Structures are given as C-alpha cells and as structure tokens.
Amino acid sequence: MSDQAVRPAERFGDQFQQVLAAAQVGAGWAAERLWHSLAPTVHGYLRAQGVIDAEDLTSEVFIGVFNGIGTFQGDEERFRSWVFTIAHRRLTDERRRVGRRPRPARFGEEESRAEPLGDSAENTALRRLGAERVRLLCGRLVPDQRDVLLLRMVAGLTVDEVAAALDKSPGAVKQLQRRAVLALRKNFSQEGVPL
Amino acid sequence: MKRSGDYRGEMFRPGHIDDAAIEDFFTGNGAVGELASLAEVAEELRGMARGPIPAPSAQLALILEGAFSTEKGDSPATAGSNAHGPAMAQAAGLPKRRTRRMLLKTAIGAGFAAASLTLAGAAGALPGPAQNVVASTVAAVTPWTFPEKANSHAEHGKTVSTDAHDGGAHGKAVSDAAKHKHDGDSTDTETTTPDDSKATGLDRANETPAAGHVPTSVPGANADGKGGPDATGPDRAAQTPAAGHAPDETATTEPQTTDTTDTTEAPAAETHGGDHGPSEAPTTDGGGHH
Numbered sequence: 195m196s197d198q199a200v201r202p203a204e205r206f207g208d209q210f211q212q213v214l215a216a217a218q219v220g221a222g223w224a225a226e227r228l229w230h231s232l233a234p235t236v237h238g239y240l241r242a243q244g245v246i247d248a249e250d251l252t253s254e255v256f257i258g259v260f261n262g263i264g265t266f267q268g269d270e271e272r273f274r275s276w277v278f279t280i281a282h283r284r285l286t287d288e289r290r291r292v293g294r295r296p297r298p299a300r301f302g303e304e305e306s307r308a309e310p311l312g313d314s315a316e317n318t319a320l321r322r323l324g325a326e327r328v329r330l331l332c333g334r335l336v337p338d339q340r341d342v343l344l345l346r347m348v349a350g351l352t353v354d355e356v357a358a359a360l361d362k363s364p365g366a367v368k369q370l371q372r373r374a375v376l377a378l379r380k381n382f383s384q385e386g387v388p389l
Numbered sequence: 390m391k392r393s394g395d396y397r398g399e400m401f402r403p404g405h406i407d408d409a410a411i412e413d414f415f416t417g418n419g420a421v422g423e424l425a426s427l428a429e430v431a432e433e434l435r436g437m438a439r440g441p442i443p444a445p446s447a448q449l450a451l452i453l454e455g456a457f458s459t460e461k462g463d464s465p466a467t468a469g470s471n472a473h474g475p476a477m478a479q480a481a482g483l484p485k486r487r488t489r490r491m492l493l494k495t496a497i498g499a500g501f502a503a504a505s506l507t508l509a510g511a512a513g514a515l516p517g518p519a520q521n522v523v524a525s526t527v528a529a530v531t532p533w534t535f536p537e538k539a540n541s542h543a544e545h546g547k548t549v550s551t552d553a554h555d556g557g558a559h560g561k562a563v564s565d566a567a568k569h570k571h572d573g574d575s576t577d578t579e580t581t582t583p584d585d586s587k588a589t590g591l592d593r594a595n596e597t598p599a600a601g602h603v604p605t606s607v608p609g610a611n612a613d614g615k616g617g618p619d620a621t622g623p624d625r626a627a628q629t630p631a632a633g634h635a636p637d638e639t640a641t642t643e644p645q646t647t648d649t650t651d652t653t654e655a656p657a658a659e660t661h662g663g664d665h666g667p668s669e670a671p672t673t674d675g676g677g678h679h
Contacts, residue, residue, distance in 0.1 A: 222455025229453055230442055238437035253446035260452045328433040346415045347434040368408075375411055379427055 206231070210270040218264050225260055232256075232274065236281050239348045243285055243340070244333055251288060255281045275355040278345060282359055334381050339374035342367055 206213055206227075216224035236255055240248040258280045266276060332340050338360075345356045353371075357364045406424065414424045414431060445453060514520075528534050 220455055222453055225455070226453045229445065229449075233442050233445075234440045235438040237443045238440050241440075242434065242437050249443040250446060252443050253449040256445070257449050257452065260449075324429070324433050325437065328430055328437075331430065332434075344434070347431060348438045350438065371415065372406070372408075372411055375414060375424065375427070376406065378430065379424065382426060382430060 206270055210273070214263070214266070214273065217260070218266070228259075229256055232277055235349055236277065239278065239281060239344055240285060242329060242332060242344045242348050244329060245285065245288060251284055252281075255284050258284065271355070274349075275351055275358060278349045278351060278355075279359040281349075282341065282345070331378060331381050335374055335377055339370050339377060342370040343374040343378070346371060 213224045213227055217228055233252055233256065237248050237252045240251050240255075245251050255277070259277055262280075266273065268276070332343065335343065341360060342356055345351045345359060346353075351359065353364050353367050356362075357367045360367070362370075410424055412418075414427065417431070417435065524534070
C-alpha cells in the first residue's frame, strides 16, 4: 500500500536546504520562493475549510512560518507538514474567534479572486459549481473527519504527517479518513446530483 | 444478475471498503471500486491546491521583500507549532539585520570618538601623555604634525620664565616660600609638583639639577619693595647677577624669551634665573651677552 500523497505544488528537492538556510537569515527571495510554493495549497486548504477571508488567513499563516523559520530543522517533508500544522492552528483560532462552526464561503466569494485567466465562462461556472458543492459536502462532515480529509487531499500530507499536525495517532487518523470517505460517499449518493 | 442501468460506481451501497481502496483514493491513484463515485470529488479537492498564488498582506509583503519585520518586533516570534519544527525553546538570537544595525552604530560612534580625539590633538588640548601619543600616531600615519606637550622640565622653565616676565605677580609668594624654605621645612618642596598651583618659583627651581645654586632669597623680599606684587620684570632683572646686561625694554625681551621655552634649554633658565627671567638672555640673541 502506498502512503505517498500527491504533491501538486512546487518541490524543491535538493535545493530545499539552500532555500531554507537563506530564508532563515532573512533573504527575501527565499521567503518568496517558499511562499510561491506553498501559499496556493494553504489557501486552498483554508478555502475548503470554509474560511471566508482565506487570503488574509493565508498571509497570517506565513507570517507565523517566517517568524519561526529561524529555528526550524528538518527536510522538505517536515517543513511542509510544519506549515500545515501552523495553518490548521490558525484555522482553529479563527473558528474560535468567529464563535461558530465553519460555514462554506458564499458562492463566488473567494472563487472570483482565485480563477485562473484564460478560461471560458462556462467552464468557470461549472468549476465554481463543482467547488461549491464539494465545500458543501465537506461541510457536512464531522470536523475531525473533514480535517483529515482535507489535509490528505488538498495539503497532500501522509497519514503520519496528518497525525502529527492534528496531534493524533496514525491509527486514529486512519479511522477518521475511512469514516470521512464513507460519509462523503453517503452524502454524495443521497444528493444524487453529479458535480 | 445485473440490472440494466445500474452502475456500480454511482450507487451507494453500505459495506466494507478495504484499506487499499481508501489509500488509492487519497493518494490519487484512482478512485475505483466502491469509491469510483467519488472520483470527481477527489479531483475537485486536489484542484483546490492548484489555485493561483494569493495576494500577500502588507505585513507579509514586507517579509517577502526581506525586511523580516513582524508585529512582534525584531525578535523572532514563537513558532506556531513545534510538532515537526523546532522542538525546543525559541532561540533568542538577533536577526542579522538588527546585528548589522548595531555594528553600524558602533562604527559611527567610534568614528566620532576618533575624530574628536584627532581634533583635540590638533589643538593641543589633550593631557600631556595623550597629546604625545596622538601626535606621534598622526605623524606616523599622516603627513601632518601635531604639537607635542613639553616635558615637565620645559614646562617648569616656561612657567618660571613667565613668572619672571609677568610683572612679578608671584613676588610675594616666592618670598614667603623662600623664607619658609630657609626655616628648614622642605616638605613642600618634596611633595609639590610642578603642576601644583601653590608651587613657587623657588620650589620649582629646587627641583632642577642646579638646585644647589638657587639663591635662598629672592629680590622680591628686599625691603625696598622691588620684586613685590607691583614689581616689574626689569626691576627684578636689575637685581640679578646678570644685571646690567639685561635689555632696557621688556618688549624686546619677552618674545625672545618666550621662544626659548619650547627648546631643550628651558631648564637652564630655571637654573640661572629662577625667577630672574632676563637671565635667560644667554640663550637668546637678545640676551645682552655680547
């Protein structure tokens, strides 16, 4: 069984330690490369979690990242996991601040700023509809299940990395992801409307 | 028997889903079997991670430009988590930018201090040893020459000579000191330093190699009042062994005498003249020993 997750964002590979070392001493170019590499994923994760102003929260996450990067030690995988640990904790703080369960962003609220250029209006509308429906489906999950599902699917973390980010055991994460998939399938089937 | 129109992937059928199918779903290897219906959902979720780069906030933009300033000041803030990152207390090291700023301030301060010291040295306003060090350093590393402080003996000579020419302002004090000396009290002579404002000309003269030739009394002590507070240089000069050889006009003597104070012959002025300034004449062209 493969536990290797999909990594949609830029990977640094052998260059990671150089970029990290430069960012640790305040090099702007290195901070910018890390931002370009991980910001879209963090932003997508927060949008999927229903954060209304995901852009601002993404910036707050990376301010926390660059504040603590001076003492970070580890490889690229650990760095990625660490970034999403910060993202998840900022998300938790945001939920507490708002004082209510996360609700999906209103239709088009975030998508209007996140649309790639050069797409047709029809495809854009369909994609917006699909993204909105996915967010609604995820919003019906239990928070722990939703966290595991999105950290694995959007952030691309492994079971162990998700366990570390959520401060849970790998076994608990596996159980949560299984239940999340079953609940997602059930909800999707009951709606009966294809994406 | 399979019913027509039933597609396995589209129907929800509660049942067991093996771990391999779940893992494939999450890793993107394909939502097959029981999870085939969720393939589009999985693709939509993964697509969320491939969106455009969001616009950074103003505060983050400063960090990306290398300013590395945060809402918590220059010091590194605590990391959001130590789950995978730093597993220890945050280091208290200063950012490099702050260290550079401190070094720059120190360099500027040192530059001002060096400039002040050089200017003071150029004006000759430093204490003797410091002035000499600055003068020798400047002479070694630059084409300019700063004045050096005269040694203590030359200083004595200059002081005594000035006393002799300044109208006898210390005449009475010298006389008193001479009397005191005559009474056998030598403590003051031994402890008084040339820089001491209470030192008399006689005391200073006793510190010279020619101390044995110093007269025990000074003209200022004469009963006729010459050498007293109102006595002038020529008045006192007339009472010296070199009387008769001194120039009549003080104005012609003073500049020449002053010129000799910076020479190594200055101690001689003390020896032969003591308070008798014009007796320096032998060392000058205008001294009268022709």
